[in-house]
Amino acid sequence: MLTQAQTTRPGTRLRHVLLVALVAASTAIPGARACTVYGKGWGSKWDNPVWPNNAVITWSFMTPGVGLGPSAPPAWSGTNTLGTGAGNDIRVLIDNVHGAGAFDAAVLRAFATWAAAANLQFTQVADQGGDFGTVTAPDIRIGAFSFGAGDPAGGAGFGPPGDDINFPDPLAGDLALNDLNNFNIDPGNEGDPLQTGPGGIYLNDIEGLLLHEIGHTLGVGHTRVTDAVLCGYLAPSFNGQLCDYTHVNRVLEADDLNAVRNIYGPAPPPDGDISFDCTVDAADALLANRILLGLLAPNGAQFTRADVASPLGGALPAPDGQITMSDLIAIMRKGLRDITF
Numbered sequence: 001m002l003t004q005a006q007t008t009r010p011g012t013r014l015r016h017v018l019l020v021a022l023v024a025a026s027t028a029i030p031g032a033r034a035c036t037v038y039g040k041g042w043g044s045k046w047d048n049p050v051w052p053n054n055a056v057i058t059w060s061f062m063t064p065g066v067g068l069g070p071s072a073p074p075a076w077s078g079t080n081t082l083g084t085g086a087g088n089d090i091r092v093l094i095d096n097v098h099g100a101g102a103f104d105a106a107v108l109r110a111f112a113t114w115a116a117a118a119n120l121q122f123t124q125v126a127d128q129g130g131d132f133g134t135v136t137a138p139d140i141r142i143g144a145f146s147f148g149a150g151d152p153a154g155g156a157g158f159g160p161p162g163d164d165i166n167f168p169d170p171l172a173g174d175l176a177l178n179d180l181n182n183f184n185i186d187p188g189n190e191g192d193p194l195q196t197g198p199g200g201i202y203l204n205d206i207e208g209l210l211l212h213e214i215g216h217t218l219g220v221g222h223t224r225v226t227d228a229v230l231c232g233y234l235a236p237s238f239n240g241q242l243c244d245y246t247h248v249n250r251v252l253e254a255d256d257l258n259a260v261r262n263i264y265g266p267a268p269p270p271d272g273d274i275s276f277d278c279t280v281d282a283a284d285a286l287l288a289n290r291i292l293l294g295l296l297a298p299n300g301a302q303f304t305r306a307d308v309a310s311p312l313g314g315a316l317p318a319p320d321g322q323i324t325m326s327d328l329i330a331i332m333r334k335g336l337r338d339i340t341f
């Protein structure tokens with residue numbers, strides 16, 4: 001669960017560096033627990049339960065108005081407000097400020113970032129109905145309910161079936177936003193201070209929050225690496241207050257990447273499909289061109305998929321950590337069916 005930012009704390013850079021080093025060391029052990037999981041992690045995975053193996057995961061927006069099953073946290077109340085079109089529908093609240101489709105686009109970006117990070121594929125499907133925590137298909141279902149009074153969490157995500165925390169399996173993959181909280185699509189870039197709203201509270205950035213909660217639904221537990229996406233509270237003994245909730249955080253850190261790759265394996269090589277339509281064509285070349293001209297700031301997934309070539313040439317793909325003319329040319333040639341990779 002990601003807690004709404006409430007305080008500003010000094011950075012803990014040294015701790016971060018040390019923990020990353022520990023994580024790097026631990027990942028050399030086959031089957032080692034992902035990243036820095038404190039207490040019990042989520043720890044299970046979709047599809048083949050053996051780590052690491054790929055997964056093809058279905059997800060849906062939960063049917064508006066469905067209720068809370070007996071396994072849902074007892075303090076929660078209400079019915080799913082996401083998609084109702086009512087005044088407390090988070091999609092409506094976001095789209096009213098940021099334009100039609102803005103909420104869904106932020107959700108899709110969050111999925112795309114995880115898909116680019118590990119050997120994962122996501123497919124959006126129609127929801128089949130059923131209360132929160134009662135049905136197991138689609139794999140991940142996203143809704144919004146009222147968390148307990150005074151609960152500052154922006155959302156909650158439950159891991160795949162058989163998770164280490166022993167959540168009842170009907171909860172597997174269910175993800176709820178707290179419709180009593182405050183949300184936004186922050187205008188800042190990675191690392192910028194989060195915008196504050198009425199009362200001086202930090203507004204939950206939808207993309208960053210969903211990135212965190214989707215991480216849980218994939219089986220990744222909390223870490224205390226300060227600027228990791230999966231930094232979070234777990235138990236009173238766990239000092240999640242080290243987590244940086246006050247800045248835009250939409251980029252997976254080494255700790256997050258180690259965690260998800262331990263479970264699902266690394267993502268396949270970049271293919272140039274920046275538009276995520278499963279083909280490389282003029283649309284991808286256009287997007288690459290806009291990135292190159294500085295007209296489009298790529299999200300993590302787009303960057304990973306666009307970084308196909310090195311200026312030094314060689315066999316493709318050859319990611320070099322930057323988007324250059326070489327990437328644009330390679331994507332254009334692939335779109336023209338002149339080359340394949």
Ligand SMILES: [Zn+2]
Binds near residue numbers: 216222232233
């Ligand atoms: Zn969390």
